[in-house]
Amino acid sequence: MPSFAGNTLRGSFFLMLGLWWSIKYPIKYILQKLNSDNPPSRWNQCMDIIEGTAKAFFALGGILAEQFVPDGPHLSLYDNKTQDWVQLMHWQHMTMYLFYGFSGVVDVLIYTPLKLPVGLDRLLVALALFAEGFLFHFHDYKDAILTEHLYSLMNIAIFGAALCALLEVFQRDHTLLQLFRASLFILQGSWFWQIGFVLYPPWGGPGWNQEDYRNKNFLTMCFFWHYAVGLLVMAVNGFVGHRCSRGCGVNYGNFDVELDLTCCLWKKNRTPDPVLLPDNSSEEK
Template sequence: MPTSFLGSALRGTFFFIFGLWWSVRYPLKYLRRKAGAESQPGHGTHRVEVLEGMVKAFFALAGILVEQFVPTGPHLQLYSPKTHSWVDLAPWHYTTIYLFFLLSGLVDVLSHSPLKLPLGLDRLSLALALLVEGLLFCFHDYGDAVLDHHLHSLLVVAIFAGALCALLEVFLRDHIILETFRTSSFLLQGSWLWQIGFVLSPPWGGPGWDQTDSSNVAFLTMCFCWHYAGILAVLAANSAASRCCNESCQLKFGDIDVELDCGVCLRRGPKGSDGALLPESTLDDK
């Protein structure tokens, strides 16, 4: 499929933003749960899930509109009666991918609404979106573009890895290893989409890499492994930063947890005893 640098970079940025956010959020959540400060999901956790769903749906909807209504887009026309042929299927390919991520974002929001959708449906919808993405890349006709096919085949590895993790999370909720691996797959998708843009459509102009040179295939396979090594370093650094942030907050507040969404402070008592709620000071107390 035709690949532009800007389109590939924008799609990569979407995955990279989510991956970076999760690389901080999940270690913090794990540390809090390990310390016993978050035995059950609170209102703050639900709000974060809803916000993630809204952001995902927004990006997906924006992607659909861009793919369809740019000057060279199909403008929702799939088949031309005049030529008796399909109309530019590449934008429809990406529109289909964005559609399933849009559905995933809506399910995220509805899962934490008063509708009380079954737990795990949000992860299932994410797994389906990734499976559709991988399926469309797998069965696209790349023709004689060997390098293009190889680049997207490597991308499919990251896609299906993330889909497998999301599917397992339907049954193993809040599993830090699965969450971390899914995060790494999203970061890998993001960085590799940027790499695809540089290889096939360099931003400085000119032709892309030689499609017939087998050494390019060998190098890019090795480069794919380097991308993942760099992502593991990012995950380790963000996990360490999350741990330092968590410890500094504990030192700052001592035995008091600040619950911003409730507007109260919660003083932790001895193990096995309930905490005491300390109301915030009001103007009448002054």
């Protein structure tokens, strides 16, 4: 949807996914460090299945929203009467959601008895990002100079995340790559919101002046401000995860809250197994 609501919908999708990863991967790294002998694979599987299911359903919602909004194409691609394509912008956005839906389905199927190849889930993420990036790159912006610049900046985050996901196909569970991908998804999500405010102000009125080069200069700077805020959010999440690993109990007044980090509790509360000694009885039988 080329509207404020459409941009916020896409932005919310990427923001939620990036923020979730910024919490998931630090906790996963901490759990592996605390319990390296017995990594919590079951916890990882549950989180990945829930994540894939949510991704697939959100993508399905995006596809339906793009097609069946009042001014949408309603599954009509070409109009024979006018001899013209029908709402290609909606179809492009639908294609973007379609590939992320494929990625969500593979996230779930990877843990089924189908025995899919290791790394296929990351490959589908990379393909979804490449599809999204090329759709925006080859879009015809006509004379909308500022709009084209906004999406050119967006492509920095998109293709950066795509290359990162592609590297993860071969470097499985590389924490730095995972965190870098999460930061670029947060950037992409917040930038979609920024595009919505610039091109389709929710309070009404026209968007920003397309011909003013000062707007381009400001928005380029603003793009990196968005990334700086995203990195700050990730740092806070990492710090909280680290503090949780240092002390598994948090005291709030009269209440003791136990943070259920499985291996942390296991290591902290583990007691040595009793050793059975032979009974040296002096009594003769």
